Amino acid sequence: MSEFRPAPTWRQAVAGATAILAEAGVPSPAVDARLLAEHLLGTPLVLAPDVTPELLARYADLVRGRSSRVPLQHLTGTMAFRHLTLEAAPGAFVARPETEVVAGAAVEAARAVRGHAPVVVDLCTGSGAIALAVATEVPGSQVIAVELSPDALALARRNVDALAPDVRLVAGDAATALPELDGTVDVVVSNPPYIPPDQVPVDVEVREHDPDLALYGGGPDGLDVPRAVVASAARLLRPGGTFVMEHAEVQSAAVREIAAAAGLVDVATGEDLTGRDRYVRARRP
Known part of the structure; x- marks a missing residue:
């Protein structure tokens, strides 16, 4: 070299x-x-x-x-996400451009809430990127962010303190978190781990530096964690509330089936900026 x-x-x-x-x-x-x-x-x-x-x-x-192949964001200590500059650090997933579209769908849904301040829950928040995008782009929104990893939660805390201190951070499992909010949330959004165990990422930066907890979704199809997130969304959402969740391009049909089986309606797939299937959007009836 x-x-x-x-x-x-x-x-x-x-x-x-x-x-x-x-x-x-x-x-x-x-x-x-x-x-x-x-x-x-x-x-x-x-x-x-x-x-x-x-x-x-x-x-x-x-x-x-x-x-x-240390990620650029780990060397500079920062990462760009929508209009924000977030702190980046080892132990938490580096936010990707495709997730900005997912955050945008959540922002749009929160802005559409009428009659009260929107309540938004971000499950598997990682660095806090999506939660902070909603909090800063939808003034007055009540945003709660849930994360299981202590390292990611510590990074999210620093980002929240710097950018939107009113965001409530919760240490917990997306599958069981926030039972006290069941049936009251306007928007549930998530970028959960979803990579199947046999699809190791090609990029060295992802494979060797993003934590496994943020990458692999569990089960042969990588959808164990997304299934739990869908189930949590179905119980957390108020009637008419919106669900937005990122997934891999090849998982769009399976995720639509999971959402429909959980009782959600108006289930549709959204694309990222490259035209690839990237997220599911649905509504609690």
Whole structure:
């Protein structure tokens, strides 16, 4: 593999880093090389200070980490989600662009509530991304977020404290959480683990750095946890309430059947920005 070599300008340093990342198989080497430099320097590249040996050494360490396929978000400590900048850290799932569409469906459903402040529950909240999107895009909403993993819950707490302190975080299992809210929730949304056990992710960043608890849904089809989430949604939702849940492209038909079997109606599949089946939307009758 190529080695990082000193360069007289940051543009040349980033060009060298781009070549290293491309050789390592990083999917977006030029973008990642630039973002790592801007993270280190705290400024856009066009405003970068002079190259110094100390800064260059620190940049080389970041590039080395990314070339070994440590997620960009773990190196910068941040991740973008809709209009938010969230803290990212090992032990919690890195929010993906496709989940922004799922959050958007929940935001839309919350905004449609009339006559009272919408009550929204985010099951398997992870970093808190969906819950925080709803809380910040639907002012006045009452958002409750549930997470089982202590590491993810700690990260969600930091994100909530920074962005929307009124979000209520609950440590618990999505299958049994919040019985006191049964029949009162306007929107239940979830991005649960759903990968089947025999479909190990191809991307090194996902396979080696996202926690298994956030990836694998259990059972031969990966849908044990999603089934539990659907059952919880069916009991939590008020009549007419909306359910939104992310799933894999190949699971759309199975998830629709699960939702219908739980008594939900108007069951439909929503697509992500690439046109792939990405989430189910349904309603409690």
